[in-house]
Amino acid sequence: MTALKTKNSKLKTRAVPPRRVAPKRSEGGWRKDVERILITDEQIARRIKTLAREIEKDFRGRETVVVSLLNGTVIFLADLIRHLNVPLRLDFIGVSSYGAGTESGELIFTKELRLDVRGRDVLLVDDILDTGKTMARVMARLKLLKPRRIKTCVLLDKPARRLEKITADYAGFSIPDLFVVGYGLDYAERYRNLPFVGVLRPHIYKEVSGHAKK
Ligand code: PRP
Numbered sequence: 001m002t003a004l005k006t007k008n009s010k011l012k013t014r015a016v017p018p019r020r021v022a023p024k025r026s027e028g029g030w031r032k033d034v035e036r037i038l039i040t041d042e043q044i045a046r047r048i049k050t051l052a053r054e055i056e057k058d059f060r061g062r063e064t065v066v067v068s069l070l071n072g073t074v075i076f077l078a079d080l081i082r083h084l085n086v087p088l089r090l091d092f093i094g095v096s097s098y099g100a101g102t103e104s105g106e107l108i109f110t111k112e113l114r115l116d117v118r119g120r121d122v123l124l125v126d127d128i129l130d131t132g133k134t135m136a137r138v139m140a141r142l143k144l145l146k147p148r149r150i151k152t153c154v155l156l157d158k159p160a161r162r163l164e165k166i167t168a169d170y171a172g173f174s175i176p177d178l179f180v181v182g183y184g185l186d187y188a189e190r191y192r193n194l195p196f197v198g199v200l201r202p203h204i205y206k207e208v209s210g211h212a213k214k
Contacts, residue, residue, distance in 0.1 A: 029193075029194075030190060030191050030194065031194065031198075033191070033200060033201055033204050034181070034182070034191075034194065034198035034199065034200060034201065035198070035199045035200065035201045035202075036198065036199050037196045037197070037198045037199075038175065038178065038180055038196075038197050038198055038199055039173055039175075039183075039196060039197040040196050041183075041195040041196050043173075044079075044155070044172070044183060044196070044197070045079070047172045047173065048076075048079050048080055048083055048172065049083055051080065051153065051170055051172055052080060052083035052084050052085075054170055055084060055086075055123065055151075055153065055170055056084060056085055056086055058151065058169075059084075059086045059121060059123065059151075060086065062086070062121045063087045063088070063089070063120065063121070064086050064087065064088040064089070064120070064121045064122070064123055065088070065089050065090075065091060065115055065117050065120045065121070065122050065123070065147070066081060066084075066088050066089070066090045066091070066122075066123045066125060067091055067092070067093060067113060067117070067122055067123070067124050067125070067142065068090065068091075068092050068093075068124075068125045068126075069092070069093055069094075069095055069124070069125070069126045069127075069134065069138060070092050070093065070094040070095070070096075070110070070111060071094075071096070071184075071186075071192070072126070072127040072128065072184045072185050072186060072192070073125055073126050073127045073155075073184060074184055074192075075127075075183050075184040075192070076125070076127050076155045076172075076183065076184050077125050080125065080153070088123075089115055091113050091114055091115040092111055092113075093109070093111060093112065093113055093138060093141075094109060094110030094111030094112075095107055095108070095109050095110065095134055095137070095138060096108055096110060097133075097134070107133065107134060107137055109141075113142075113145070116145075117142065117145050117146075117147040118145060118146045118147065119146065119147070119148050120147050120148055121147070121148050121149055121151075122142060122147040122148075122149070122150045122151070123150075123151050123152075123153055124138065124139070124142065124150055124151070124152045124153065125152075125153045125154070126152070126153075126154050126155075127154065127155050127156065127183075127184045127185055128154060128155065128156040128157075128158060128180075128185060129152075129154045129156070129157045129158065129162075129166070129167075129168050129171070130158050130161050130162075131161050131162060131163040131164065132162050132163060132164030132165075132166040133163060133164055135152060135154075135164070135166050135168075136164040136166050139152070139166070151169040151170070152166075152168045152169050152170070153168060153169065153170040153171075154168045154170070154171050154172065155171075155172040155173065155183070155184075155197075156171070156172060156173055156174075156175050156180070156185075156197065157171040157172075157173070157174045157175070158174075158175055158176075158177060159174060160176065160177040161177055173197075175197075178199050179199060179200045179202070179205055180197050180198065180199055180200070181194065181197075181198060181200050182194030182195070182196050182197050182198045183195065183196060183197050185197065187200055187204065187205055
């Protein structure tokens with residue numbers, strides 16, 4: 001028994017309930033929709049450290065503007081920049097393929113860059129390079145702002161799906177053409193909070209669109 005002071009009484013005693021065993025993480029949330037884990041959180045964490053070292057070598061001594069594409073990149077970005085030992089400022093561009101489908105469709109810009117990147121070194125960060133349409137459009141837009149240089153960094157690269165002639169300067173993992181979610185990547189805005197990159201069960205996205213993008 002533990003004595004607890006409550007608001008309305010001087011002193012009351014109350015039995016502290018026995019500690020419940022934490023439910024297995026797989027019992028709740030969206031994990032059941034994942035067929036298998038493609039890249040574990042440990043693998044991601046390790047790779048981010050080596051990516052950060054690669055980036056540091058190229059950006060050493062230069063004030064960098066990290067430009068991150070909303071929304072999928074937020075988890076990767078947060079982990080990456082904590083390992084980047086370079087002076088940096090951070091800004092975001094909001095861009096999204098239209099609708100909740102699985103194909104890269106029309107791109108809409110939902111937030112413009114606020115920081116001035118003229119003459120600056122820019123590190124453009126995204127979660128996945130798929131068809132390359134997003135990155136190509138954003139690069140074209142950024143170049144108009146006359147940065148000194150732009151380097152691109154993605155967590156995942158899916159070369160089999162590329163439609164644009166574009167490669168990432170830094171890529172965490174090259175993956176096959178599988179529908180992946182988690183660690184920021186969504187399907188219909190879901191699954192972003194899964195700590196790993198997993199393959200979504202096909203029946204989930206087939207119910208909606210019949211085709212996989214990510
Ligand atoms: C996803 C992802 C990339 C883009 C890659 O964004 O975050 O930005 O698609 O696809 P692409 O190479 O075929 O253009 P999405 O539009 O789904 O928005 P999100 O970041 O909010 O998930």
